[in-house]
Structure formats: C-alpha cells, structure tokens
Amino acid sequence: MELADIRIYFIGDSYVNGTGDPAYLGWPGRACAESRSEENAITCYNLGIRGDTSTDVLQRWEREVEARCLIPHDGRVVFGFGANDCWIIDGKTRVDRADTIRNTKEILKRARSLLPTLMIGPPPGIDADEHGRRVEISSLVGEIAGRVGVPYLEVIHELHAGGVWQSEAALGDRVHPADGGYSALAELVLAWPAWWFSATSNAP
Helix, strand or coil, rough: CEEEEEEEEEEECCHHHHCCCCCCCCCHHHHHHHHHHCCEEEEEEEEEECCHHHHHHHHHHHHHHCCCCCCCCCCEEEEEEECCCCEEEECCEEECCCHHHHHHHHHHHHHHHHCCEEEECCCCCCCHHHHHHHHHHHHHHHHHHHHHHCCEEEEHHHHHCCCCCHCCCCHCCCCCCCHHHHHHHHHHHHHCCCCCCCCCCCCC
C-alpha cells in the first residue's frame, strides 16, 4: 500500500522551534511522531524562528512554503505566533495591537485559501504581567482565526493550570520549557478534534 505523502509546515516563533527541548523535537516533532500511521507518511517542516513576531511571519511564511513544494503533495500549514508581539521593549510592545490584527488576518486568510490551515495559540508566561499580555493576545488572535475560518487551539489556560510549562521555564531561561512542557502542548494538539490525525477528527 502506498503511503499518503503529507507534508506539514509549522511556522512561527521559538515555541514552534522547540527552543529549550533537550530532545530537539518541540511539540511539532512530538505531534507528528504520534500521528504517523500505516496509512500516512508525514514530513515535518519545523519553520519556527526565535523572536519572530506576526510581522516576521507575514513577511516570510509563503516563500518558506513555496521553497518546499517541489513536487505535488498533500501540504498543510500550522501557525504559532503572538507571544513576541506583546513582548515589552523600551516600554512598548514589539508589535502594536492594530498591526497584530492586520498581520494575523492577512496570514490566515491567505494560508486558508492555499492549504488546510490550523493555528495554535501562545503558551503561558512566567512573569505575571507577561502572562496577562499573552492571555489577551491569545484571545485576540483566536477571535481573528474564528472570523477567518481557521481552527484555533487556545493552549494558554490549560498549560498554565498544568504547571509543568512554568516550572520548567523557571528552571531554564524563564521563557522556554524543557521536554515536559512541549510534551504537554503536543498532547493538547493530539487531542484536538481539528488536528488532522486526532481520533475524533473529521478533517481531511
């Protein structure tokens, strides 16, 4: 039996990259490893860049995908960004709220017109103020995704309640977790009905 040639482009920031994971898998690598079956062969393209904002993703995502579409295949894209938009530098956020809205809308509308598209929200912050800003931006980008018609997985509350994300980040650079945090995020993705390989998924 010929396996389905499925290639997934994970595009976003350091949390997509998996920074801090000693296994260098992050949540995309773990989610793809668990989703492989006798029916499909998944190629996982991790295109996460540390420090990327929605502005950075907007500028690069489409050419990143085009560079990897060398032969016809079942291509899909997953975005994860937002945490860097609300990072404070010199007393202000790196990206204005209005620009985050415009960027997110443009990215998701264009991606949805080309490929099956999903979006994962930003994870918790360690500092209380930073966490509060991330909660706000998670809600914002989730609302935009809903209007555009892209399934959105909000992970910030469940990861915060679980605690492993924050505890590992506190022991490291206070921004990124280790394997436990990324495993917890991958489990949320795998249990999400919109994830194409979820046991409850109706997606193509």
